[in-house]
Amino acid sequence: xxxxxxxxxxxxxxxxxxxxxxxxxxxxxxxxxxxxxxxxxxxxxxxxxxxxxxxxxxxxxxxxxxxxxxxxxxxxxxxx
Amino acid sequence: xxxxxxxxxxxxxxxxxxxxxxxxxxxxxxxxxxxxxxxxxxxxxxxxxxxxxxxxxxxxxxxxxxxxxxxxxxxxxxxxxxxxxxxxxxxxxxxxxxxxxxxxxxxxxxxxxxxxxxxxxxxxxxxxxxxxxxxxxxxxxxxxxxxxxxxxxxxxxxxxxxxxxxxxxxxxxxxxxxxxxxxxxxxxxxxxxxxxxxxxxxxxxxxxxxxxxxxxxxxxxxxxxxxxxxxxxxxxxxxxxxxxxxxxxxxxxxxxxxxxxxxxxxxxxxxxxxxxxxxxxxxxxxxxxxxxxxxxxxxxxxxxxxxxxxxxxxxxxxxxxxxxxxxxxxxxxxxxxxxxxxxxxxxxxxxxxxxxxxxxxxxxxxxxxxxxxxxxxxxxxx
Numbered sequence: 001x002x003x004x005x006x007x008x009x010x011x012x013x014x015x016x017x018x019x020x021x022x023x024x025x026x027x028x029x030x031x032x033x034x035x036x037x038x039x040x041x042x043x044x045x046x047x048x049x050x051x052x053x054x055x056x057x058x059x060x061x062x063x064x065x066x067x068x069x070x071x072x073x074x075x076x077x078x079x080x
Numbered sequence: 081x082x083x084x085x086x087x088x089x090x091x092x093x094x095x096x097x098x099x100x101x102x103x104x105x106x107x108x109x110x111x112x113x114x115x116x117x118x119x120x121x122x123x124x125x126x127x128x129x130x131x132x133x134x135x136x137x138x139x140x141x142x143x144x145x146x147x148x149x150x151x152x153x154x155x156x157x158x159x160x161x162x163x164x165x166x167x168x169x170x171x172x173x174x175x176x177x178x179x180x181x182x183x184x185x186x187x188x189x190x191x192x193x194x195x196x197x198x199x200x201x202x203x204x205x206x207x208x209x210x211x212x213x214x215x216x217x218x219x220x221x222x223x224x225x226x227x228x229x230x231x232x233x234x235x236x237x238x239x240x241x242x243x244x245x246x247x248x249x250x251x252x253x254x255x256x257x258x259x260x261x262x263x264x265x266x267x268x269x270x271x272x273x274x275x276x277x278x279x280x281x282x283x284x285x286x287x288x289x290x291x292x293x294x295x296x297x298x299x300x301x302x303x304x305x306x307x308x309x310x311x312x313x314x315x316x317x318x319x320x321x322x323x324x325x326x327x328x329x330x331x332x333x334x335x336x337x338x339x340x341x342x343x344x345x346x347x348x349x350x351x352x353x354x355x356x357x358x359x360x361x362x363x364x365x366x367x368x369x370x371x372x373x374x375x376x377x378x379x380x381x382x383x384x385x386x387x388x389x390x391x392x393x394x395x396x397x398x399x400x401x402x403x404x405x406x407x408x409x410x411x412x413x414x415x416x417x418x419x420x421x422x423x424x425x426x427x428x429x430x431x432x433x434x435x436x437x438x439x440x441x442x443x444x445x446x447x448x449x450x451x452x453x454x455x456x457x458x459x460x461x462x
Contacts, residue, residue, distance in 0.1 A: 017312050018115075018117045019114075019115070019117045019121050019122045019125045020114075020129065022117075022122050022125070022126075023122055023126035023128070023129040024129050026122075026126060027126060027133065050117050054122060057119065
């Protein structure tokens with residue numbers, strides 16, 4: 001069973017262009033302790049696709065998709 | 081051997097900065113466009129965002145408040161022109177207050193602002209080169225002011241302004257504050273957020289970083305018109321492929337700057353002043369040493385020509401300046417020094433010596449030996 005702690009922080013990357021959204025997310029996650037959960041807001045479409053691809057490449061896991069609407073996604077990512 | 085004491089004009093790049101940029105580009109494949117969405121683009125973008133965080137934390141700002149620019153002149157022009165054009169669009173008379181001791185990148189905007197229908201007031205400074213609060217307050221009362229712009233540390237004399245007091249006075253009246261901190265950055269604390277600064281201008285090449293890169297730190301609520309439209313870089317305010325290597329070098333230069341450097345500069349300054357008083361008792365230091373940045377000293381040599389001494393020193397491979405670099409081609413006396421109350425003759429007999437952590441105490445000894453020779457040569461008409 002995974003032991004994860006919510007960071008209590010929300011990283012709002014809506015409106016942040018690619019790949020700046022990816023680099024900001026990776027930088028933020030790198031500063032968190034392993035297992036910490038970060039809530040992230042992302043624009044739907046290409047920004048979301050690019051971030052998901054980078055998370056896969058980096059071996060990072062999404063613990064939960066909290067909100068999924070046409071304009072944006074809210075998800076929780078686990079820092080490794 | 082070169083004795084370089086013109087660090088206020090620019091500093092030699094730290095070899096570690098150069099090495100970091102070289103390594104990033106060639107060994108780490110950091111050459112990709114930071115807007116590309118493939119892995120190398122993300123690598124470049126990540127390096128930029130990392131530096132944005134480093135620069136932000138060096139002035140207690142948020143990363144989102146940092147915009148990378150080419151340097152201080154660009155940022156100064158951008159802020160003033162932006163606010164002037166916005167006011168014009170709203171058909172409001174733009175009223176800008178600055179001082180006559182500013183760097184050319186601000187001073188030359190005076191005519192430009194007036195040509196756009198704006199009004200400019202120059203706040204006087206005292207003999208130490210500092211803005212007097214009561215004089216500034218009088219100017220604030222004249223008409224609705226949009227923007228107050230000034231250098232935190234003067235580039236010619238090193239005089240430091242009382243930034244928190246000036247900002248507090250401006251804020252009482254809802255006036256935006258724009259501070260050129262190119263000469264004081266990292267040499268003294270500048271808490272951007274707690275001092276309530278709206279626009280803060282920083283440059284990399286004054287701190288052993290690369291030329292052609294700097295930052296405009298802007299409060300999120302402070303207005304700014306986009307400078308370049310295009311690919312949406314820098315929050316859509318300054319489009320164009322980012323200078324990734326320069327930004328990486330900027331970050332490294334900031335990271336390498338230590339508190340020990342500040343202490344070392346203070347020591348050099350103290351030693352310089354003692355030697356100056358001993359070697360040339362007639363020399364007069366301009367400004368208040370207690371209220372100036374530790375990297376710059378401006379002094380006059382009565383009955384000498386500052387320019388002639390600078391040329392004679394240059395022949396001996398000792399490099400100093402007679403004013404800020406952008407003004408050094410001009411023959412007229414320094415407007416900064418004359419604004420501080422010096423006569424034209426006194427201003428023309430002045431020299432600026434500026435240090436960096438790369439200078440040694442023994443270089444100061446060589447400087448004074450060379451200056452003694454230069455003074456003798458000048459008197460004998462060499």
